[in-house]
Amino acid sequence: MKKRIGYRRIPKLSKSSFTAGLQCLKRLYLESYHRDLAAPIDEAQQALFDAGALVGEMARQLYPGGILMDHDYLHIDEAVASTKALLGDTSLAAIYEAGFEFDDIRVRTDILARAKGGRFDLVEVKSGTGVKEEHIPDLAIQLYVLRGAGVRAGRTWLAHLNKDYVYPGGGYDLDQLFKVEDVSKRVQEYQAEIPPALRQMRLALREADAPDIEPGRQCSVPYDCPFFDFCHQDAPEYPVSELPRATERLLMRLKAAGIRDIREIAPGFSGLNPLQKRVRDCVVEGRAYIDPAVRAELQGLVYPVHFLDFETFSPAIPRYAGTRPYQAVPFQWSDHILGADGKLTHEEFLHDGKGDPREPLARSLLETLGAGGSIMVYSGFEEARIRELARDLPRFSKDLLALLEGRLVDLLPILQRHCYHPDFHGSFSLKAVLPALVPDLDYDDLAITDGQAASLAYEEIIYEGTTDDRREQLREELLRYCGRDTEAMVRLVETLLRR
Ligand code: SF4
Structure with missing residues (x-):
């Protein structure tokens, strides 16, 4: 008591x-x-x-x-x-x-x-x-x-x-x-x-101990709770919340059945969709799943294949004429280019932080992507940015929109349809997928390891009080990070095609 x-x-x-x-x-x-x-x-x-x-x-x-x-x-x-x-x-x-x-x-x-x-x-x-x-x-x-x-x-x-x-x-x-x-x-x-x-609330505060409340959806809705790590320290290795798109109803049923870890879900448990079943099987059997049909999807790639990634920052108060609050303004791209002969080259752009980066970024991007070859991206983020650039830069609009006509291939839904690995832990983000499928490549050696940190680094580059040395250091870190994202896509595709 x-x-x-x-x-x-x-x-x-x-x-x-x-x-x-x-x-x-x-x-x-x-x-x-x-x-x-x-x-x-x-x-x-x-x-x-x-x-x-x-x-x-x-x-x-x-x-x-x-x-x-x-x-x-x-x-x-x-x-x-x-x-x-x-x-x-x-x-x-x-x-x-x-x-x-x-x-x-x-x-x-x-x-x-x-x-x-x-x-x-x-x-x-x-x-x-x-x-x-x-x-x-x-x-x-x-x-x-x-x-x-x-x-x-x-x-x-x-x-x-x-x-x-x-x-x-x-x-x-x-x-x-x-x-x-x-x-x-x-x-x-x-x-x-x-x-x-x-x-x-006052009744709870009068108690000698914290209320006995199990972690759940409330830990991140409507706000991320600062005690998340504390409350989740005894979480199972593969919590049922890692089931992709698990509904509240499904989570309640699992809880009612006393199931906290995916490995406790019996094979015949009803209510799992095919993706959730696949996740359950991979975790229970401790193995990766790569559907051989993934090769067919990737064999339609047209060479040279461009592996493209943008970095952006989203100021709350618009900084450049023609932008809106929180508009994601691209300031950097990386492009690993895989030729039909298997040769890999790399091109990149990082704005110097002086003024609006969009026009020089768009010009350099169009030069590098040229008129042919698939453009592989990870999620719909790059397409959305290209559409915004086309909207905001009328002189590049036609050429930018032409990039989207049959050239863009999104690797993320391909992976979601055809792959899972227990180490994904429910996430298909590049950072989760890469080390699981390509164990010799990850982000651990980088100073910048996610898009948010990249965005903050660019804000620091823009800031007038930043020293030249610091700026140079940040540029190097940004180039390494964005380059790693596109290298990651190249290695993932190589891995999937080998299966
Ligand atoms: S993480 Fe926060 S919201 Fe979740 S149970 Fe703990 S205190 Fe409550």
């Missing part, structure tokens, strides 16, 4: 601890008492936070004439006191990062905008491009505290980036860059759910 601490003093809640508690009570508990068990914030997460901070600052300009409560999270009491003192100052049109406390919950509101009749509109800024379901409780807890603190609340808004805004260059048109949506009704409706949710 669980030990309850009778009068345990529990920490005050915040907007983020409330949303953490909604995701999983164990997460709330661990964040409250065992933060040391959380994974440290990595570079990619930090970059997201930085982008969010920049978007937040720009959104304030939609509500000018305000004052910023710039007390950090360690000084929220001061923010609450300063906010209280300023609420009556009608010369202020808005308060940014205002602090409030009610019912032992403390919140900071992105923008509190003075509205008619002594009311204040609540505006939450999100760096994404739309309103998501999880934004509603996030705003609802702010409204709950605001009202409890005696503020006459007006409407509730969510400001987010407008994915259709095309930056014309020069200054940003903030009314176009942002969309501000009225979510008052949904946030109001959610108010009824807050008291029972708070009760449940």
